[in-house]
Amino acid sequence: MSRIAYLIPVAVLAVVLISSSVFVVDERQRALVLQFGQIRQVINDPGLNFKLPFIQNVQYYEDRILSLDTDPTEVTPSDDRRLVVSAFARYRIVDVERFVEAVPGGVRQVEGLLEGILNDRIRAVLGADGVTSNTILSEERAALMQQITVQARTRSNSLGVTVLDVRLQQTNLPAQNLDATFARMRAEREREAADEIARGEEAAQRIRATADRTVVELVSDANREAEITRGEADAERTRIFAEAFGQDAEFYDFTRSLAAYERALRQNSTFVISPDSEFFEYFDGSALGGGNSLAGPSE
Incomplete structure (x- = not known):
């Protein structure tokens, strides 16, 4: 029993001495073994190393970048x-x-x-x-x-x-120069923007003028074609009227009067006009040689 009591302190002391003597250098580190502030050993490789316990101490330094x-x-x-x-x-x-x-x-x-x-x-x-x-x-x-x-x-x-x-x-740039630089850059960008706007307005005016000229030309051509067509139609109508007048002048006058009556009566239902007017020559039958009139027999 007494031997065990002596062995326990010895074992504890041995463990302390061994733990104080052993140190490990990591692969990311380098180590210096110092004794009373003096360098005794430089360890550049990782692994298990030994030192004198209580006398020497170890300092680690980074080996990484x-x-x-x-x-x-x-x-x-x-x-x-x-x-x-x-x-x-x-x-x-x-x-x-x-x-x-x-x-x-x-x-x-x-x-x-x-x-x-x-x-x-x-x-x-x-x-x-x-x-x-x-x-x-x-x-x-x-x-x-x-x-x-x-x-x-x-x-x-x-x-x-x-x-x-x-x-x-x-x-x-230094802070005191940034404002001036930004102001100059802003002025340059505004000038470029104004130039672009001016060029855009010029192009717009040019396109607008071209479009207006095209419209005028198209309308002019259309009016010219319309006048030509209208003239041709009038000429054809005149020709037809002339042919009709040449075939039967009295019937021609009669139909023209009917057309005039139709247009007049469509617009007005009351007329203040002399009964002897030529406008009503077909109402009393005088224009038809004393035959039937449009107004019927007189009362």
Whole structure:
């Protein structure tokens, strides 16, 4: 019983010593084994590792590619057209020992240092001679980003990190220039709209004039054709009347009088006219040689 009482503390101590001696490095990490603040071992490969318990401690660092978004910075290209540029970068810790010595504050501190390097290189490259605002917004933008990446990589080597890539995110005008730019763009669009409206009105007037001229021509042609047809009809009617008059003049006069009576009586039922008028010559039979009249026998 007494031996078991001694073995339990020994086993517990052994477990504590083993757990304090063993550590695991993830495949996404690198590790430093420190002893009294001094680097004793750099572990770059993942797996199970050992250290002296209670004397040595382990610090882990990211082995993955890290990202950094910079705050917008103002640049002045060679054409003096100021721009506000923001960028993002991809970097990686490649030398853990140098990183620890140069950046004791860790990732947060190195990101502040990298942002300063990136902003400085962005201003230097985009503000170089021959680089205009149009160049920054053209296909040459990729070459400019490559220059920024190379220069930032050279500057960051002393920090134990390497800059893998730098990309420009947004390229805008400063806030004080936006209103003037938008006003100029608005004025240009309004001028273009006015030109389009003027051209549309001119085309509409031209089409309207053509349509009016076509209408006049069509109506004129139709009237001419109608007058020709009416003249031909009148001539034919006159010819028929002449033929009828030539065959029997008295009957011709009689039918014409009947037609006149019909038109007159259709419009009026009362006439104030002398009985001796020629208009009523067929009513008393005088025009028919004393024969039957239209009015019947006299009373």
